[in-house]
Each structure stands twice: as C-alpha cells, then as structure tokens.
Amino acid sequence: MSLLVVGSVAYDGIETPFGEKERILGGSATYISLTSSYFAEQVNLVGVVGKDFADEDIELFKSRKVDLTGLQIDLSGNTFFWKGKYHYDLNNRDTLDTQLNVFEHFDPVIPDSYKNATYIALGNIEPSLQLKVLDQVEKPKFVVMDTMNFWIDGALDSLKNTLKKIDLLVINDSEARELAGEPNLLKAAELVRAMGPQSLIIKKGEHGALLFTENEIFSAPAYPVIDIFDPTGAGDSFLGGLLGWLSYTDDLSPQNMRRSVIFGSVMASFCVEKFGPERLKNLSEKEIYDRYREFRDLSFVPEVGL
Ligand code: AMP
Numbered sequence: 001m002s003l004l005v006v007g008s009v010a011y012d013g014i015e016t017p018f019g020e021k022e023r024i025l026g027g028s029a030t031y032i033s034l035t036s037s038y039f040a041e042q043v044n045l046v047g048v049v050g051k052d053f054a055d056e057d058i059e060l061f062k063s064r065k066v067d068l069t070g071l072q073i074d075l076s077g078n079t080f081f082w083k084g085k086y087h088y089d090l091n092n093r094d095t096l097d098t099q100l101n102v103f104e105h106f107d108p109v110i111p112d113s114y115k116n117a118t119y120i121a122l123g124n125i126e127p128s129l130q131l132k133v134l135d136q137v138e139k140p141k142f143v144v145m146d147t148m149n150f151w152i153d154g155a156l157d158s159l160k161n162t163l164k165k166i167d168l169l170v171i172n173d174s175e176a177r178e179l180a181g182e183p184n185l186l187k188a189a190e191l192v193r194a195m196g197p198q199s200l201i202i203k204k205g206e207h208g209a210l211l212f213t214e215n216e217i218f219s220a221p222a223y224p225v226i227d228i229f230d231p232t233g234a235g236d237s238f239l240g241g242l243l244g245w246l247s248y249t250d251d252l253s254p255q256n257m258r259r260s261v262i263f264g265s266v267m268a269s270f271c272v273e274k275f276g277p278e279r280l281k282n283l284s285e286k287e288i289y290d291r292y293r294e295f296r297d298l299s300f301v302p303e304v305g306l
Contacts, residue, residue: 001141001247002042004114005033006133007123007236008103009047009071013083013096014275016230024276025057026082028123028146031233034280035240035267036121037064038288039248044114046070046133050078050102060281069111074102090231091205110136119247121239122166124148127159134165142252144168144243145197146235152179163196170201170239185210186217201242201261203235211261216254220261221299223269223291230275234268237280241267266291 007029014021029047037043044067053073061068080103083096108129116138122130122145130145143166151159152175159179163169169192173185179195180188185202189212192200200212208222242264249256266288273279 001040001118001250002044002114002116003036003040003119003121003243003247004044004046004110004117004133004137004140005029005036005121005123005240006046006108006130007032007121007125007146008080009045009049009053010080010082010103011052012232012276013081014230014232015083015085015096016090017086017088018229019275021275023081025060026232026276027080028125028236030277031236031271031280032121032123032240032243033061033066034064034277035237035271036244036247037066038267038283038285039241039244039263040119041248042067043244044070044111044117046108046110046114048072048074048080048102048106050080051075052078060277063281067114070109070114072106072109077102079103084232086231090228093231108133108136118142118250119243120144121243122146122162123236123239124151127151127155127162131158131162131165134162141250142167142243142246144170144239146170146239147175149175149178160195163192166197168199168201169197170203170235170242172203172205172235176200176202189217199257201264203238209238209261209265211257213254213257218258218261219299220258220265221295223265223295223298228272231272233271233277237271238264238268241265262292262295263288265295 008027010027012026078101081099084093118141120143124146180191182188211218242260245260245263
C-alpha cells in the first residue's frame with residue numbers, strides 16, 4: 001500500500017553532550033519517510049525545501065525510493081533550519097534557533113498521483129495545514145498524526161478540528177496531559193480519544209510507549225541496550241516505523257497494531273544511535289527483524305500455568 005508523508009524537511013544544527021553538528025539533514029517528513037521506506041511499498045513525500053537544498057540529500061531520498069513529486073523546491077529562500085541542544089537528560093532539549101525560511105509559507109499541494117493514498121502520516125506542522133492535506137485526498141484508510149505543545153498552546157481550536165478527522169494520534173506524555181488538561185495519563189488518554197482519534201499512542205521518551213485503543217492498552221518496552229547519541233528524530237522515526245509496518249501489512253487488527261508499535265520503537269532505537277538520520281541510510285532487513293525480536297523478548301511473560 002502507498003504511504004503519504006507530509007511534514008518538515010529541514011537542516012538541523014545539533015548539540016549533544018557527545019558532539020556537535022552544524023548542519024545536517026533533518027525534519028519530521030525526512031525521518032518519517034526514511035524509516036517507513038524499509039516497509040512500505042511506496043512512500044510519497046510532500047514538503048518544501050529552499051534553494052540551498054543539497055543534491056546529495058535529494059539522492060538520499062531517491063536511494064530509499066521515496067517519491068519526490070510532492071517536494072516543492074522554492075528558490076526564493078533557504079530550507080527550514082532548526083537548532084537544538086540536548087543535555088545529559090536526553091529527554092529534554094532546548095531550541096536555540098528556528099529559521100522558518102521557505103517553510104513559513106508552506107502550502108501542501110498533494111499531486112494527483114498521491115491522492116489515492118491509503119495510509120497517511122501527518123508530521124508535526126500547523127494543524128490547519130494537516131487538515132488541508134486531508135481535504136485533498138480521496139479516501140484514506142488510516143491517518144496518523146503527530147503534534148507538539150506549540151500547537152496545543154497556540155492553535156488549539158484548529159488542532160481539535162484536525163483531531164476529528166484522524167485515526168491515530170502519536171504524542172508524548174507531557175503533551176497528552178496538556179491537551180487533556182488532566183495529569184493522570186489513563187484519564188488523559190480517554191479524554192484525548194474522545195476528541196476524535198480512535199487510537200492514541202503516548203510516548204514516554206526512553207521509557208517506552210503506551211497504545212490506547214477502543215478495547216485495550218498495550219505497553220511497549222523501552223530498549224535499554226543502546227547508547228543514545230542524538231535523540232533528534234526519534235519521535236518521527238517511531239511514527240515512520242509504525243505506519244510503514246501497517247501499510248506494508250495492510251492489517252489494522254489489535255495484534256498487528258501491537259507489532260506496529262514495536263516496529264516504531266525499533267526504528268526509533270536505530271535513529272538515536274548516530275547523529276541525524278545517518279543510521280537510517282542503509283539498515284538491513286536482518287538488523288531490523290533481529291531488533292524486533294530483542295524488543296519482543298524484553299517483555300515476554302510466560303503463562304502462570306494455574
Ligand atoms: P523529533 O525529534 O522527532 O521531535 O523531530 C525532530 C525534527 O523536527 C528535527 O529534525 C527538526 O528539523 C524538526 N522540527 C523542529 N521544530 C519544528 C517545527 N516548528 N516545525 C516542524 N518541524 C520542526
């Protein structure tokens with residue numbers, strides 16, 4: 001099944017306690033499309049870049065067979081730039097700089113060849129633009145969306161309108177509490193689901209993720225083995241792995257939703273092992289499935305036998 005990805009394509013400056021990169025490929029759509037490309041039959045990208053966007057980065061998308069018909073190249077300015085700094089607690093980061101550049105007037109136009117997309121990933125952009133994407137597509141089967149505190153604080157009404165049109169929202173724990181106005185995570189999850197999405201995933205940074213659906217709650221473990229080098233893109237890689245798997249299998253059963261959460265965690269765990277999207281450039285199938293099994297074994301509990 002084909003997968004439509006909409007979001008930011010960026011250059012990032014990143015500082016972590018382990019090193020620094022002045023300018024490296026980033027953006028939510030970048031991480032989602034690279035990670036989902038390991039599963040989905042076809043990944044179609046919608047975004048915008050500026051006149052400074054490097055040929056080698058175009059080549060990277062092409063090497064992963066990501067279709068760029070929907071990538072606008074706006075020669076009037078530079079690509080969106082974001083700079084962040086992490087401290088030893090890698091769950092928190094400071095934004096040091098945001099230069100919207102051509103992203104400021106981003107108007108997502110869905111090419112005709114993408115309009116029959118069955119699976120859609122709405123990366124973290126202004127909620128009204130996410131809605132605009134949904135207005136242009138025919139009849140998607142499953143729509144997943146990411147958002148952030150910035151939009152909860154500054155565009156709540158439009159965020160709530162978009163929430164009515166999606167199937168799964170993926171946010172972190174502080175965002176879920178803020179959106180619901182409720183400190184208890186279980187109660188917050190019910191309140192957020194009542195806003196529209198049938199399913200909700202709450203990410204808890206390095207502590208795993210919770211999937212809330214109509215009838216169950218599934219807790220995915222965190223992966224304790226790897227050294228986290230640069231957390232940038234972990235959330236988007238989670239979304240890409242998850243939706244890539246769902247589109248590949250075209251199976252939305254509760255069992256397969258659980259698998260998708262683990263594939264999301266697998267791709268996020270690879271992402272953080274190196275700076276930027278470096279580790280996502282050429283993973284092997286074996287690496288991906290081996291790590292899936294490691295995740296599975298982490299929380300496998302035998303029957304009590306009583
Ligand atoms: P994540 O670490 O998964 O939350 O996403 C990191 C990516 O988000 C970085 O590569 C940034 O380029 C991108 N990003 C940062 N701020 C924004 C923003 N305001 N809108 C869209 N993308 C952003």
